Amino acid sequence: MSGPDENEFFRRFNIHISEKVLERLDTEEAGEYILKAVEYMYVGLEVFLTFVPKEKRDYYYVNVSLAEIAAEAAYIDVFHKNDLHDLNDGPSTTKHGAALAAWVNRHHPIQVTGDFEDDSLAFTNAFVALVSGLSLMWNEEGRVVTDLAEIVAEDKRIGSLIYDLMWRCPDYRQITTIFSLFK
């Protein structure tokens, strides 16, 4: 592929982004949300790496473009209702967390470099998505570390959530329903 129009193929995929969405993404509020969401992905990967053997940690990194695309998509999902209704309270914390988890899981911003094989690869982005989403939700609610054991107690739903994220790729509405159980 060469010539001036070599990106034409990729440019066509941008057709579905409306002018209104682009305007929303250019606001300072969107920028704050995106940077904050990307930071959650970084910390999520940091947490994941604590469970990975030391010699394998250098292979993982956050792809910034994918991370930002995921954060943008989450922002639009969380705030698009403001275009339809005047919600003074803003979106619920559950939706914040669910949108981030759904889009991190879908766009896979955590990538590996080089010739690297490991059984945990399929699990990585689902884990980071769940950690980022739940952390964002609980952090916005003002929860602290000591609350967590009480919230999930002997709950087995987290295991099935990881399974669903890995193999079913649920969207943010479906995750919102499940996250609301962890209040």
Add this chain to the structure above:
Amino acid sequence: MSEIITRRRQVTEADLSFMPASQRAFAAKRLSRPSLAAAQGSINSGKLKLKPVNRDLVHAVGKLIHERA
């Protein structure tokens, strides 16, 4: 927060040097988005709407999920 921004800059500069010219233009356009620049300004001045990331909480959540999964 400053750490993440620094790391973000490092990663993207490294990425750009390896990219083909056409993609580099696209990536540069993304990075120069006014929303991100403005947000970095407001983050530096400390007026944020979202609460700061609680690293302890994220680590605790990760540990919890690791135990349950």
